[in-house]
Amino acid sequence: MARTPSNMLPLGTEAPDFKLYDTVSHEPLSLQQLKGPEATVIMFICNHCPFVIHVNAALVAIANEFKEKGIGFIAISSNDAKNYPQDAPDKMTIHAKENQYPFPYLYDETQNVAKAYDAACTPDLYVFDAALRLTYRGQLDDSRPGNGIAVSGSDLRHALDCILANESNTKPQKPSIGCNIKWK
Incomplete structure (x- = not known):
C-alpha cells in the first residue's frame, strides 16, 4: 500500500470556497452552508483506502462529539471514479x-477542490477557525494500519480543543500518511 x-498547507491560509454534490442528501452544498460557528474540519477521504478504513470509526466519533x-x-x-469505481458517488x-x-460526504468530480486545498492523500485533515483560517493540517494521530x-x-x-479554549496550538503538526488521491 x-x-x-500530506502537503502542509501554510497555517493561516483561508479555506478555498466550494460547492459540491453531497452523496448523502443528493444536494449541492457549499462551504458557507456547512461551516461550523466555532471551526470547520475538512477531511479528504475515500471509500477504499486502508488508511481511511483504519480511522473511519474515530472520525465518526470525533464528529459526533465535537459537532x-x-x-x-x-x-x-x-478520487477518479472512472478508474476507481469503488469511489463513485x-x-x-x-x-x-x-x-x-454524521457529516456530508461530498464528491469532488473535477478534483479542483483537492487541488485548491493542496490535498495529497486520504485521509488528509484540515481545521479552520470560525473565520475559515487554517489552524491545523495533517494527521489524525500516530496510528497507521x-x-x-x-x-x-x-x-x-x-487542535479542536485549542480552538474551543481560544488557545494557540503549539504542538508540532505532523503530515498525514495515506493513499495518494487518485488523480485523473
Missing part, C-alpha cells in the same frame, strides 16, 4: 450510510 504524506460544540465536519472524496452514498457518517498504535484521534482532538 502506498504511503503518501455539538459548534464544529462543522465535511468529508470530500476527490453511488458507492459513497452506501459507504456513508453503512459507516453512519499495522503499526500497533491504537487510534485515538489525539492530534485532531488537541
Whole structure:
C-alpha cells in the first residue's frame, strides 16, 4: 500500500470556497452552508483506502462529539471514479450510510477542490477557525494500519480543543500518511 504524506498547507491560509454534490442528501452544498460557528474540519477521504478504513470509526466519533460544540465536519472524496469505481458517488452514498457518517460526504468530480486545498492523500485533515483560517493540517494521530498504535484521534482532538479554549496550538503538526488521491 502506498504511503503518501500530506502537503502542509501554510497555517493561516483561508479555506478555498466550494460547492459540491453531497452523496448523502443528493444536494449541492457549499462551504458557507456547512461551516461550523466555532471551526470547520475538512477531511479528504475515500471509500477504499486502508488508511481511511483504519480511522473511519474515530472520525465518526470525533464528529459526533465535537459537532455539538459548534464544529462543522465535511468529508470530500476527490478520487477518479472512472478508474476507481469503488469511489463513485453511488458507492459513497452506501459507504456513508453503512459507516453512519454524521457529516456530508461530498464528491469532488473535477478534483479542483483537492487541488485548491493542496490535498495529497486520504485521509488528509484540515481545521479552520470560525473565520475559515487554517489552524491545523495533517494527521489524525500516530496510528497507521499495522503499526500497533491504537487510534485515538489525539492530534485532531488537541487542535479542536485549542480552538474551543481560544488557545494557540503549539504542538508540532505532523503530515498525514495515506493513499495518494487518485488523480485523473
